[in-house]
Amino acid sequence: MEHFIQFENVGKTYISGEVKVKALEHVNFTIEKGEICVIVGPSGAGKTTLLNILGGMDKLSEGKIFLEGTEISAFSKRELTAYRRHDVGFVFQFYNLIQNLNALENVELASQICKNPLDASEVMERVGLGERKKNFPSQLSGGEQQRVAIARALAKNPKLLLCDEPTGALDYVTGKQILKLLQDTARQTKMTVIIITHNSALTAMADRVIKVKNGTVVEETRNETPIPVEEISW
Amino acid sequence: MIYKNTIRQIRGSLGRFLAIFAIVALGVGFFAGLRVSEEAFRKTGEEYFEELKLYDFRLVSTLGLTEQDVTEILKLSEVEHAAGSVSSDVIIRDLDGSNGVLHTHSVISGINCLDVKAGRLPAAADECVLDARKYSEDKIGGYLELSSENSEETFSRFKYDKYKVVGIVNSPYYANFERGSSSLGAVAGFAYLTPEGYTVDYYTEIFLRLKQRHTLYSEEEKAYSEACEPVLEERLSECAANRYEELKEELKKELLSSLPPATEESLGQGMPEVTIPDGMLPEPSVYVLGRSTNVGYVGLENDSGIVSGISKVFPVFFFIVAALVCVTTMTRMVEEQRVQNGTLKALGYSDLAIAGQYLFYSGSASFSGCVAGFFVGSRYLPMVIWEIYHIMYTIERPIVYLLDFKLFAFCTILFLIAALGATWFAAAGDLREAAAELIRPKAPQPGKRVFLERIDVIWKHLKFLHKVSIRNIFLFKKRMFMMIVGVGGCTALLLTGFGIRDSIQPIVDYQYNEIHVYDLAVSFLEPQSPEAQERFLANHATDIGNYSFAHTETMELMTNGSSDSVLLVAAKELGPTLIRLQNGSESYDWPKKDEVILDYRLARANDISIGDVVEFRDSEFHTLTLKVVGIFDNYIRDYAYICEETYETQLETELEINTAYMNLSEGTDATEAVSKLLGDDAVASVDATEDQIEMIGNMLSSLDYVILIVLVCAGALAFIVIYNLTNISIRERIREIATIKVLGFYEGETAAYVFRENLILTLISSLAGLPMGVALHRYVMAQIKIKSMYFGHRILPMSYVWAPVITFLFAVLVDIFMYFSLKKINMTESLKSID
Known part of the structure; x- marks a missing residue:
């Protein structure tokens, strides 16, 4: 059966001179379309590396990765760029907005280059920033900035939404709001959302949980009853 | 340990180190080289004159x-x-x-x-x-x-x-x-x-x-x-x-x-008195x-002076640019190492120790630049300039190689102050912050609306990514300023270089097609009586179109202390088919009694204006006192024109016709006509303006070297400035660039995003550099005082096009160069969380 995302014996080794660091080893898992998947593990486990490779930002050393049957691990540089452009939306821990563009423009930056974008203004409304379109990132709070980043990713109308510690720089309440937004979006648009965190409490909101430790997957579970974010506390 | 760090830093960022090294080397090289040239000229001349024992x-x-x-x-x-x-x-x-x-x-x-x-x-x-x-x-x-x-x-x-x-x-x-x-x-x-x-x-x-x-x-x-x-x-x-x-x-x-024979009586009356008739034995002068x-002696003095004039201008540019390059480079470096500095502070290292790293970095780069520049500049620049002037002198020896260590000390101190001062300025700001502050990432400069945004009409129609570029250009003021100075300076230098050529090249054309329009100047062996003149005209009737006879003589224009050689032409009016005496568009009438019209270079060199009275002296030390009624445009050699009456009255002698100016009649072959004239017994020599054009043209082609130097100089300047700025700009915005890469910008688009600003800024700076160039050119031309030539300060329209175009090309070159480093930006590395 064809899975939406398939990791087959994926490994990643960093070589720096004489030093070899095995960031990932024998990673195997699958994710289905429309799932919210949470990847947990302690710091340095290899979660970010995993996400980066899935997002086309880095190349693996061993194994294969498939997205909807296409082997993305075999993509050339240009194909990877196209992949990132049209099929992937990325949300980082530190927002990474362009300082010199206002909120709306930051979103437009992404929507202007993809095949099938959503209207930037509408997406901004959807994330609750209708009033803040003309503000520069320096004029927005952390939570607002992260919402802009999410809007940016959503406007691309991607196949996947990858989030690397999206609430890492936010307080409890704001963080929850962000996660709710992500959860709602996934449910409403049937988009596949993958969230990396080291906070194991968040696994409750996911459809699938992947536990990563020491560069390999130690557990992969399917959660039949994901809980809405509002009801989780930690 | 802290210095081990610094050394590793140098090795790690060689490009940056070399940028400082290069700009300082260029500045010192030119400054020292030009200064030394003047001294080298003098020394070479001195050795020559002393070896051959020139008279005092x-x-x-x-x-x-x-x-x-x-x-x-x-x-x-x-x-x-x-x-x-x-x-x-x-x-x-x-x-x-x-x-x-x-x-x-x-x-x-x-x-x-x-x-x-x-x-x-x-x-x-x-x-x-x-x-x-x-x-x-x-x-x-x-x-x-x-x-x-x-x-x-x-x-x-x-x-x-x-x-x-x-x-x-x-x-x-x-x-x-x-x-x-x-x-x-x-x-x-x-x-x-x-x-x-x-x-x-x-x-x-x-x-x-x-x-x-x-x-x-x-x-x-x-x-x-x-x-x-x-x-x-x-x-x-x-x-x-x-x-x-x-x-x-x-x-x-x-x-x-x-x-x-004396008679007895006359003898008795004493020795007869003999008086010498008047004029037989004049009293000596x-x-x-x-x-x-x-x-020759005076000429060499003048020429070494020109070089020193130019040496005052060029190095100033480099000095300013060197200071700016240091400031921006070191500022960038200090910022990049923010966290490291904060850590060092937290560890208890003093501000001085931390700043010391950077001072050492820029200090060593500048010092090595000073050394390299000084030695290379002192050796090669005088050599090249001597090559140019060599043609005018018969001093057949290579130029003396001078190392002026006082100059070296001066240059070094100057540039070190610039480099170290700039570094201190860059570091001090950051180091004032508390250690804890430094360890946190610096808040990025907030975005700002740009003036242009308010002009809705234009702003609405700009492409999105262009808007980004424009905002960026005006946000980073230091960078904008440096581009204008550096790139604008490059354009200014280029314009000056082209301008020098524009001013110098056409003088031959102007001189012989607009001023001395006659075809031939014939010199006679002996003064030609009216009958002789008739005979001459008859002999060459078929060849001669219009003509005029004249007396020409080299005289000295006497001014306080020194003298200037001038060819004095005394004649009845010489019409516009032969000579055109003009000042701009104003034509002069032929001078009347006791009046003289002389050329602009003479007037300027000796501070003469219309209305002044001047004195000319001939080879037998007779003088003419004349009132200046006209100062005409002229480029090659010096001439003064008077009427027959003036000459005859003041020198109390008949005007001796020894020259004829003429145009060849249509269809006459010049070479044939000339040899026929030479065959005439009365003729001593014939000066065909064609030959003059060729001879001087050859001489002036050496001046192309000057232009080449200027062009190379400008190119180096532009390259260093743009490279430096682009480098810094990329490093500063590495997160931003990585982000857009993640967003899926293709390589070309990423490059365009970064370089667009660069190129727009280059264009603006370049245009700003044009007026700078005009001023610089004027100054340089005023310094080039080659005796017996005047160049004016023309700049052809095409030069105004070429200068910015070439500057732009340099910018494109740098961008191509930097494109490869853009490709290398690793997304994951650049976006690493501060975990």
């Missing part, structure tokens, strides 16, 4: 001087060496049938020694050596023939009517290429004979050298010369007076012997002529 004074008496007089002069305490010399101008017969005029001199020992290029010095009375500038080796073995056109008087001075050429030489008396003119016509060159080659029993002049030797062109040299002059004048006057008495006695005896009357 030339003593002339209109009655001639004797060996006795030489002895008297030698008795003076300040005189080291003196020798009498015979000189005479003479017309010689050239192989091609034309006649030329040479200055001839007797070879003297110990002063004005000759530099033999081929062959040897003359030994026998019938031998001679020729001017190496005019004659080549193959003349050796041939003969120098005196033309039959010479007057009896001239002939009588020479023992032979032909002399065997035994060598070709250079003379320090003729260091320059100028040979001047004489009453016999334009002088082609010089020749030296043995004293026995002449028949005269007196000297036409005495050359002497003084005891004290001073640095060439120095104040001491001039002061010493001035102090000795009155002493020499006094002694010379005595000698002349004695000789006058002697000659008077001789003449009286001669006259007595032609009288009828004496002249004490120092080195400042020698064209």
Whole structure:
């Protein structure tokens, strides 16, 4: 059966001179379309590396990765760029907005280059920033900035939404709001959302949980009853 | 340990280190090189003049001087060496049938020694050596023939009517290429004979050298010369007076012997008184002529001055740019290492220790730049500039290689202050923050709306990514400023370079197609009477279109202290088909009695305006006093025009026609016409403007080297500035660039995103540089004072196009270069969380 995302014996080794660091080893898992998947593990486990490779930002050393049957691990540089452009939306821990563009423009930056974008203004409304379109990132709070980043990713109308510690720089309440937004979006648009965190409490909101430790997957579970974010506390 | 860090830093960021090194090297190289050039010129000249023992004074008496007089002069305490010399101008017969005029001199020992290029010095009375500038080796073995056109008087001075050429030489008396003119016509060159080659029993002049030797062109040299002059004048006057008495006695005896024999009675009444008729033995005039009357000597002084003029401007640019490069580079570096610095602070290292790393970095880069620049610049720049000036002098030696360590110290200190000052300025700001602050990432500069945004009309229609670029350009003010100075400076330099060529190249065209429009200038051997003129015209009727006869003579324009050689033309009006005397669009009428029209260069060099009264002096020391009624545009050599009446009245002599200006009639072949003219017995020489054009054109082509230097200089400047800025810009925005890569921007798009700003900024800076360039060009042209040439300050329209276009090309080049480093930006590395 064809899975939406398939990791087959994926490994990643960093070589720096004489030093070899095995960031990932024998990673195997699958994710289905429309799932919210949470990847947990302690710091340095290899979660970010995993996400980066899935997002086309880095190349693996061993194994294969498939997205909807296409082997993305075999993509050339240009194909990877196209992949990132049209099929992937990325949300980082530190927002990474362009300082010199206002909120709306930051979103437009992404929507202007993809095949099938959503209207930037509408997406901004959807994330609750209708009033803040003309503000520069320096004029927005952390939570607002992260919402802009999410809007940016959503406007691309991607196949996947990858989030690397999206609430890492936010307080409890704001963080929850962000996660709710992500959860709602996934449910409403049937988009596949993958969230990396080291906070194991968040696994409750996911459809699938992947536990990563020491560069390999130690557990992969399917959660039949994901809980809405509002009801989780930690 | 902290210094181990610094060393590793240098190795790790070699590009940055080299940028500082390069800009400092360029600045110091040019500054030192140009400064040293002036000194090198002087030293080279000095060694040459001292080796060949150039005279200090030339003593002339209109009655001639004797060996006795030489002895008297030698008795003076300040005189080291003196020798009498015979000189005479003479017309010689050239192989091609034309006649030329040479200055001839007797070879003297110990002063004005000759530099033999081929062959040897003359030994026998019938031998001679020729001017190496005019004659080549193959003349050796041939003969120098005196033309039959010479007057009896001239002939009588020479023992032979032909002399065997035994060598070709250079003379320090003729260091320059100028040979001047004489009453016999334009002088082609010089020749030296043995004293026995002449028949005269007196000297036409005495050359002497003084005891004290001073640095060439120095104040001491001039002061010493001035102090000795009155002493020499006094002694010379005595000698002349004695000789006058002697000659008077001789003449009286001669006259007595032609009288009828004395009778007893008349004798008884005492010796008969003999009076010498008026004018038979004029009273002597004496002249004490120092080195400042020698064209070659003065010329070299002037030329080394030009170089120093230019040296004042170029290095200032580099200095400013060097300071800016240091500031931006070090600021960037300090910022990048924010966290590290905070950590060091937290560990307890002092501010000075931390700043010390950066001071060491920029200090070592600048210092090595100073060293490299100084040595390379001191060696090669003077060499190149000498190559250019070399053509005008017969000083055949390579330029002296000078290392001025005082200059080195000066440059080094200057540039080190700039570099270290800039570094301190960059570091101090950051270091003032608390350690904790430093460890946190710096808040990025907030985005700002740009003025252009308010102009909705334009802003709405701009492409999205263009808006980003425009915002970015105005946000980073330091960068904008540096681009304008650096890139604008590059364009300014380029414009100056092209402008120099634009001003210099066409002068030949202007001179011979707009001012001296005649085709030929014919010189006659002897003054042409009206009948002779008729005959001449008849002989060449078919060739000559319109014409005018004139008297031309080289005269000295007397101004405080020094003199300028001018060709004085006295004639009835010369019409616009022959000569056009204009100032801009205003044409001058032919000067009237006691009036003169002279050229712009003369006027400017001697501070003369219309209405001033000036004095001209001829080779026999008669003077003309004239009022200036016009100053005309002129580029090559110096000319002054007066009417016949002026000449005749003031000099109390008939105007002797010795020149004819003419245009060839249509269809006449120039070469044929010229040789037919040369075949005419009355004609001494023919100057075809075509030949002039060619000769000067060759000379000016060396000036192309100057332009090349400027262009290379500008290119280096642009490259360094743009490279530096782009490098910094990329590093500063690495997160941003990585983000858009993640967003899926293709490589080309990413490059465009980064470089678009660069190119727009380059364009703006370049255009700003144009007015800078115009000013710079004007200044440089004012400094280029080559005697006998005036360049003006024209810049052709195309140059205004080329300068920014080439600047832009340099920018594109850098961007191509940097494209490869953009590709290398690793997304994951750049976006690493501060975990």
